[in-house]
Amino acid sequence: MDIVLEQVEYRYAANSPFEKKAVEDVTFKIPEGQCTAIIGHTGSGKSTLLLHLNALLKPTSGTVQIGERTVKAGRKEKDLKPIREKVGIVFQFPEQQLFEETVMKDICYGPMNFGVSEQEAKKRAAFWLKEVGMPEEVLGKSPFDLSGGQMRRVAIAGVLAMEPEVLVLDEPTAGLDPRGRREMMEMFYRLHQERGITLVLVTHSMEDAARYADKVVVMHKGRKVHEAPPRELFSDTARLAEWGLGVPEVVKFQRMLEEKTGKAFPKVCLTMDELADMLKQGGESL
Amino acid sequence: MMEKMIFGRYIPADSIAHRMDPRAKLIFVFAFIAIIFIANDVWGYVIAAAFTYISVKMSGLSLRFLISGLKPVMILIAFTFLLQLFFAREGNVVLDLGFIQVYEEGIRQAFFISMRFTLLVFMTSLLTLTTTPISITDGLESLLNPLKKIKFPAHELALMMSIALRFIPTLMDETDKIMKAQMARGSDMSSGPLKDRIKAIVPLMIPLFVNAFKRAEDLATAMEVRGYRGGEGRTKYRLLFWKARDTFALLSLVLLAGALAAFRFWI
Numbered sequence: 001m002d003i004v005l006e007q008v009e010y011r012y013a014a015n016s017p018f019e020k021k022a023v024e025d026v027t028f029k030i031p032e033g034q035c036t037a038i039i040g041h042t043g044s045g046k047s048t049l050l051l052h053l054n055a056l057l058k059p060t061s062g063t064v065q066i067g068e069r070t071v072k073a074g075r076k077e078k079d080l081k082p083i084r085e086k087v088g089i090v091f092q093f094p095e096q097q098l099f100e101e102t103v104m105k106d107i108c109y110g111p112m113n114f115g116v117s118e119q120e121a122k123k124r125a126a127f128w129l130k131e132v133g134m135p136e137e138v139l140g141k142s143p144f145d146l147s148g149g150q151m152r153r154v155a156i157a158g159v160l161a162m163e164p165e166v167l168v169l170d171e172p173t174a175g176l177d178p179r180g181r182r183e184m185m186e187m188f189y190r191l192h193q194e195r196g197i198t199l200v201l202v203t204h205s206m207e208d209a210a211r212y213a214d215k216v217v218v219m220h221k222g223r224k225v226h227e228a229p230p231r232e233l234f235s236d237t238a239r240l241a242e243w244g245l246g247v248p249e250v251v252k253f254q255r256m257l258e259e260k261t262g263k264a265f266p267k268v269c270l271t272m273d274e275l276a277d278m279l280k281q282g283g284e285s286l
Numbered sequence: 287m288m289e290k291m292i293f294g295r296y297i298p299a300d301s302i303a304h305r306m307d308p309r310a311k312l313i314f315v316f317a318f319i320a321i322i323f324i325a326n327d328v329w330g331y332v333i334a335a336a337f338t339y340i341s342v343k344m345s346g347l348s349l350r351f352l353i354s355g356l357k358p359v360m361i362l363i364a365f366t367f368l369l370q371l372f373f374a375r376e377g378n379v380v381l382d383l384g385f386i387q388v389y390e391e392g393i394r395q396a397f398f399i400s401m402r403f404t405l406l407v408f409m410t411s412l413l414t415l416t417t418t419p420i421s422i423t424d425g426l427e428s429l430l431n432p433l434k435k436i437k438f439p440a441h442e443l444a445l446m447m448s449i450a451l452r453f454i455p456t457l458m459d460e461t462d463k464i465m466k467a468q469m470a471r472g473s474d475m476s477s478g479p480l481k482d483r484i485k486a487i488v489p490l491m492i493p494l495f496v497n498a499f500k501r502a503e504d505l506a507t508a509m510e511v512r513g514y515r516g517g518e519g520r521t522k523y524r525l526l527f528w529k530a531r532d533t534f535a536l537l538s539l540v541l542l543a544g545a546l547a548a549f550r551f552w553i
């Protein structure tokens with residue numbers, strides 16, 4: 001299922017003194033089965049844009065096509081549930097959405113809202129809790145007795161248990177420790193590769209964008225200013241700086257190396273492993 | 287709807303009302319609340335409405351904006367109107383629907399009470415729209431200061447109020463956020479049978495309360511570690527200045543009271 005945004009504009013509190021244009025003239029496509037990263041400075045409209053991907057917001061102008069359905073500005077939409085079932089969103093700080101007495105019930109909430117039987121939902125809860133790296137005995141506990149990081153995992157399991165076709169992640173690792181971050185991103189990426197889930201990832205980490213994305217969309221002041229595969233994007237350091245963004249550490253390192261040796265590498269390396277390989281191959285010539 | 291609601295918000299601007307001393311504004315609004323009860327006939331309410339209109343003009347806000355922002359409150363007012371209409375039983379029957387009768391007095395009461403309610407809501411909103419929560423608190427504390435002599439916790443009260451006011455927008459934003467998060471998980475608050483809709487409130491209220499308590503605790507800790515210990519011996523960073531316009535504003539209220547009393551008792 002592709003999601004296509006066309007000239008999407010969104011104004012908060014439209015036609016009031018608080019009116020605030022958060023997103024303007026944004027057009028791009030989120031192809032099925034790919035990982036699309038959205039990066040940009042705080043306040044550039046990333047989160048607002050995400051809310052359009054499962055019709056939680058309707059554009060104030062433009063259209064959003066989600067699979068077969070088209071959400072268009074100014075038109076009343078009915079029965080949005082099928083959209084929300086197919087496109088799951090993990091919000092920023094999702095631990096704030098937990099509310100049930102037990103972890104089990106909380107994870108079952110989403111699936112059961114979409115008509116999954118209780119029995120099946122419970123099975124899914126046990127399965128997805130394990131997938132997010134939590135022990136099974138947590139199922140009977142109150143989510144409010146868990147640590148912040150564990151609550152985050154449970155909340156994510158609650159979205160995954162809906163088994164959406166498209167998984168939208170809004171800074172899913174913000175506030176986690178480095179190891180937790182790594183584990184969580186690897187988990188999402190594994191799901192993406194094994195199950196072909198389409199990923200949309202909003203992130204502040206250039207490393208994550210470089211490592212996982214097939215395509216990176218850059219937002220700046222509510223507009224889409226660039227859209228490119230990570231290798232192309234991160235080869236232009238100066239341009240990224242204009243939008244207040246950096247490059248992954250490994251790219252910085254490569255640039256320093258190039259300066260020191262006076263030799264340009266054939267391509268930008270996006271991960272440490274890639275750089276190591278390239279150095280191994282061209283070791284003699286450097 | 288949430289983001290359009292203006293009750294309790296502050297709108298920065300530069301108008302006479304914005305520049306007034308918060309003490310004057312507080313006295314003004316409280317006195318207005320008392321004075322409006324003098325009105326008990328059509329002319330009284332016309333004058334009070336005109337007075338409110340002038341006050342709106344002084345705040346530099348547009349009437350249309352106020353009306354659209356106070357829509358949720360208006361629903362409440364409409365409800366009171368209907369309640370009055372059907373339950374006051376004096377005077378002649380004007381309309382007989384069989385199961386329910388509308389009396390003359392009912393219409394009268396319904397109009398007056400909803401009018402009074404509307405004007406009060408407008409005036410109190412003007413106060414919060416033109417005054418930052420912090421200056422409302424400063425003003426209130428300053429006005430209540432004399433009561434400290436009889437051990438009235440003026441400072442604490444003002445502080446509690448300012449914290450409550452400060453967190454209204456935060457809570458609204460949070461409500462919006464959690465509502466969206468639960469909607470993404472298939473909760474449906476806007477359609478389906480009433481029973482289901484009420485059920486859908488639980489996943490919204492619980493996180494909201496949990497967060498509010500957590501935030502209150504964090505705030506208390508933050509205040510304690512910074513050595514907060516109440517108003518005793520505290521000097522003020524923001525000073526209040528009473529100007530001629532503040533006196534004039536209060537004088538205009540005296541005029542209003544006089545005019546309303548004149549209509550009620552002599553004309």
Ligand SMILES: Nc1ncnc2c1ncn2[C@@H]1O[C@H](COP(=O)(O)OP(=O)(O)O)[C@@H](O)[C@H]1O
Pocket residue numbers: 012013020021022040041042043044045046047048049289459462
């Ligand atoms: N509920 C809201 N009401 C009004 N303005 C908002 C709201 N949410 C976000 N904004 C504004 O919209 C802009 C984009 O915000 P957001 O989409 O959260 O950006 P990002 O996720 O990239 O940090 C910001 O200027 C922000 O202040």
Ligand SMILES: [Mg+2]
Pocket residue numbers: 046047048092
């Ligand atoms: Mg954001």
